[in-house]
Amino acid sequence: MTRSAPLLLLLAALLFFFALGNHELQGSTEARVAGIAMAMHLDNDWVVPRLFREPFLEKPPLSLWLDAGAIRLFGGTTWAVRLASAFAGLFSVMLLYGMLRKFGRPKTLAFIAALMLATMASYWSNVRGVGEDSLLTLGVTTALLAFYQANRPESERDSSNLGTWLLFSLGMVIATLSKGVLGLAMPGIVIFVYLASTSLMDKRFKLGDWIKPGLFTLLALVPLMIWLGFLYQRDGLQAVREVLLTNSVGRFSGSFVE
Incomplete structure (x- = not known):
């Protein structure tokens, strides 16, 4: 083939x-x-x-x-x-x-x-x-595949590893700008469980393994925060709260009304 x-x-x-x-x-x-x-x-x-x-x-x-x-x-x-x-x-x-x-x-x-x-x-x-579901899928898929590639043993010696982490950030940008908190949580939970399980199996805690995804996730949140800043200027804190809570926390707390 x-x-x-x-x-x-x-x-x-x-x-x-x-x-x-x-x-x-x-x-x-x-x-x-x-x-x-x-x-x-x-x-x-x-x-x-x-x-x-x-x-x-x-x-x-x-x-x-x-x-x-x-x-x-x-x-x-x-x-x-x-x-x-x-x-x-x-x-x-x-x-x-x-x-x-x-x-x-x-x-x-x-x-x-x-x-x-x-x-x-x-x-x-x-x-x-x-x-937005197809975009959310693209974002989560990109982030998790890039995270896996960046954490493969052979990738640690790869000079293009920065590019892989930037691809991870791009995936997180797409996911969070598509679905907000849920776009952050879906890949975030998978990554957290992976890192926690790896630390337990290796019986050691490597701070660097946690810092990199955290830093590149913060980088990925910049576009969302810029939009939220413009939204705050226009409609105030209540509008920002609605974006961050209504379609995420509200769905699980019972306060969300479609």
């Missing part, structure tokens, strides 16, 4: 992009998110997402920025507002393949793993829909 990557790219692109705009917006989520993105485009307000002229602050606006940008470039079509999700899905599949190859896995195994991801029904439906 000497041409695995081009074949995988072609198959995933067909799955995610073919007839992408040939059906109307489905359910409440697609219509709501597309409407907010259209309002963002028409009002030229990239700080405060609005639904029916009221602030809609369940989550950070990365998916809305991309959808509004696509509307501005390609017009207000169902195809345009689904582009960000489709590209995020495609990038996740190709990243999985590329990183598995970098980990030394055979081409056939990497191809099958990536194709399995691309053809999962729930994944495929999210990739072809409007919303």
Whole structure:
């Protein structure tokens, strides 16, 4: 299978992009998110997402920025507002393949793993829909694969290790700007459990193993904090609290009302 990557790219692109705009917006989520993105485009307000002229602050606006940008470039079509999700899905599949190859896995195994991801029904439906779930998946996938690569023994001698940690930060940027606290918690819990388990098995605590992901996570939070700063200037502390708590802590405490 000497041409695995081009074949995988072609198959995933067909799955995610073919007839992408040939059906109307489905359910409440697609219509709501597309409407907010259209309002963002028409009002030229990239700080405060609005639904029916009221602030809609369940989550950070990365998916809305991309959808509004696509509307501005390609017009207000169902195809345009689904582009960000489709590209995020495609990038996740190709990243999985590329990183598995970098980990030394055979081409056939990497191809099958990536194709399995691309053809999962729930994944495929999210990739072809409007919303932030596909972007969240890309962010978490990027962060965890980069973290794994950075912590492989052979990577410690690799001069490109900084690039791997920057890729980790990029994944965290995408995850947190897509889903806020949940985008931080999903990869963060996995990394914490891995580091804690490793420390227990090795019976020693290596501070450096904890400092690096912590520092590059702080770096990744800068874009989110900049947006929250602009939001605070516009709508005050209550708006910031709503972004950070409503769609994360509120879902588990019972205070969240969709």
